[in-house]
Amino acid sequence: MRETDLEDGMGEGVTGTAAREPAVRGPRRPRAARRTVAVLGTGVFAIGTDMFVVAGVLGGIATDLGVSVGSAGLAVTVFALAYAVGAVLLAPSLSVRSPRRVLVVSSAAFAVLNVSAALAPELPALLAARALGALAASAYVPAASAAAAAVMPASHRGRALGTIVGCMSAATVLGAPAGVLLASMLSWRAAFALPAVLAAVTGLLLTGDVSRPPARREPPECGEPSASGGEVPGPGGAGRRGRQRVSPRQRQPRPRPSLRHRPPLPHADPELGARRRAAVRARLRPMGSPAVAATLVVTFLLMTASYSTYTYLPQLPAAAAVPLGSGLFIAVFGLAGTAGTWWGGSAADRRGPGRVVGPALVVSAVAFAVLPHATAVVAVVTVAAWGVAVWGFVPAQQHRLIGLGTAAPPLLLALHSGAVHLGSAAGSLLGGLVVDTAGAARLWTVAVVCCGAAWAVHTVLVRTVLVGKEKGS
Structure with a gap:
């Protein structure tokens, strides 16, 4: 996914689903943009499946881990509570980060934590994995909504957001029943493996820049060889007589940016903490x-x-x-x-x-x-x-x-x-x-x-x- 497509047009980063008007009216390749929205929706589908499937496997969790059904239900409680806290407190803190990085890291973390939940030997380990997975989910969902709106033109933005919401609804119709069916055939642990696989696929596709357009070449300087093997006309006019030949010795090397003049990293910003607190208060x-x-x-x-x-x-x-x-x-x-x-x-x-x-x-x-x-x-x-x-x-x-x-x-x-x-x-x-x-x-x-x-x-x-x-x- 092209990072500028995600960052341009995002009003408050991952803090909301609304996006401001993008720097460009729309992606150059509509098919790639739709494919990007589909990839983002796959991650939302994985999170929705994880939210709703647990109710169907509580009996298996309770029997396997040797706890009561009510205690097994804490797997739903801690997930919902952590998600609510993350939606209010974590998302504003991540608004200063790259949207693409938030999406990739949160989907990868969600996949790993669901694998940890599937392998949990005891209830405390399961609850810890569920809580951390909910935090990753609370970072991914608003970022995916904002990114889906950013990569599409304004005329199709509502459809993009509708796709994201529809993927969450589809998880209750398809994802959760599929997880319950897998649990009935294999084990309750398979119900957590399903969203882990979907989230891992999402992270890989997002890392693979699925909507990157063809790279634009910088125009060569006067006298430099062009892509076709000739030379770029100089200021003397077009044609062979107007071209200026510049020897390699006469070319001045382009200055490299000094490390001393690089902007400070986000975590080095002294006002970062104040901005985060202000975002939470707002x-x-x-x-x-x-x-x-x-x-x-x-x-x-x-x-x-x-x-x-x-x-x-x-x-x-x-x-x-x-x-x-x-x-x-x-x-x-x-x-x-x-x-x-x-x-x-x-x-x-x-x-x-x-x-x-x-x-x-x-x-x-x-x-x-x-x-x-x-x-x-x-x-x-x-x-x-x-x-x-x-x-x-x-x-x-x-x-x-x-x-x-x-x-x-x-x-x-x-x-x-x-x-x-x-x-x-x-x-x-x-x-x-x-x-x-x-x-x-x-x-x-x-x-x-x-x-x-x-x-x-x-x-x-x-x-x-x-x-x-x-x-x-």
């Missing part, structure tokens, strides 16, 4: 708005409810009564989520975010209450309804945050992503405690309580803060 500043804080709380509570159930889908009675078990549930959840994302975004545009968020909370609460006690067929339908509701909820909340106008959209979306992953960590932790103490049949209690709290905050937010600001609320 990211957290919008949370001072009551509307932003309340919106993030609603997202956190629903994600806590969702992941308290999703993480432990294999432990539900209905999972053992359907083909492929939890793998089928994960695939249905992903397919429904794809439809839900489209529904949530379009409905928020037409009727306002409030008309999406409220129904999503109600449908999710009903699904959580029914799922532990449902038959196989009813459980599949319930998972589909839950997937539509939860995934439709996300773009509606993003729509609401951007509409508040309290900060730049990339900054607000980054905070929302942090709330999603913090909720994932809290949900998997609470769900594990419930499974170990009361059994999977009681998971619905935590989920429904969280949905009720989210509904209360949402209602207060709309009636007191957002009254008259949202169409249809």
